[in-house]
């Protein structure tokens with residue numbers, strides 16, 4: 001695949017972002033591209049809205065896997081793209097998964113023409129942003145039949161210039177848990193507050209109290225995040241709300257801190273139930289384990305990257321981002337790395353315009369790395 005074809009694919013995919021386990025058009029698009037490749041060494045399996053593609057090696061000793069996540073986000077795009085903005089109103093590839101898929105297709109197309117020595121497995125995984133596709137995929141018969149010996153994945157990094165690769169051994173990304181809290185009280189007329197239990201006021205108190213957990217319950221030498229991204233409640237300005245919902249995410253470096261934060265959330269929610277005479281439910285949604293890069297495979301990739309004259313290696317700090325790729329790394333040795341895409345706006349920003357020059361760079365880097373093994 002030449003650079004123009006890769007850019008066309010990225011722009012096509014950018015126009016059809018779909019959220020977790022709804023990647024219907026994306027799956028069809030990927031299948032159509034894969035069908036244009038030479039099929040001599042390829043085998044394709046569908047798994048839910050994702051795909052598994054195996055390339056048969058000529059003298060296989062092991063299976064090396066490359067994983068790309070394929071879902072988009074519920075974000076209304078605000079890029080300056082003229083011809084290829086999202087056609088799905090309110091949805092956007094604002095986390096670079098259009099890049100991740102394109103790079104995977106670029107590498108796959110090379111090996112469809114040039115048979116690798118070892119087997120290769122390309123994983124197009126749904127629902128990374130939630131509710132999590134990696135864990136159920138790992139348990140599936142489809143995946144277990146093609147279980148790899150080693151696995152790798154990349155994530156775009158807007159803060160680094162094109163040509164930069166950044167990673168580290170050990171923890172790269174944090175443990176995560178989603179958080180959904182619903183408060184139910186008694187609604188009523190705005191002028192009769194003494195006959196109601198106002199869930200807008202209760203939710204406001206709770207959001208403020210939740211901020212105290214990291215400040216006062218997490219060891220300052222450890223790290224934790226409690227971010228509330230959504231607060232909803234009420235139906236009209238002169239009606240006291242009978243229901244409010246709070247949605248957020250928890251991030252920690254250790255499992256113990258995740259338990260501490262969750263039990264504090266439960267205590268604070270109980271306090272709000274008593275204090276505001278309401279009832280509450282807590283749902284932790286999708287939980288991801290940390291992304292922990294295995295030492296030997298990661299160091300091998302770092303050493304390879306440092307030897308490439310067109311690549312700049314940056315030792316990565318740990319990040320409180322989450323990735324369900326951590327589930328693959330729990331069971332299969334491998335690593336994830338950041339790929340510089342040079343953009344002033346960060347991940348999950350409606351203005352994210354990653355530099356497409358990173359696509360051919362990454363495709364070549366990965367092919368050279370696989371061939372070096």
Ligand SMILES: CC(=O)N[C@@H](CCC[C@H](N)C(=O)O)C(=O)O
Pocket residue numbers: 095128129130155176177178248249250286288320321322323347
């Ligand atoms: C790389 C990245 O941005 N990943 C997401 C993963 C989301 C996990 C889950 N849905 C949650 O919100 O906890 C991130 O937000 O870090």
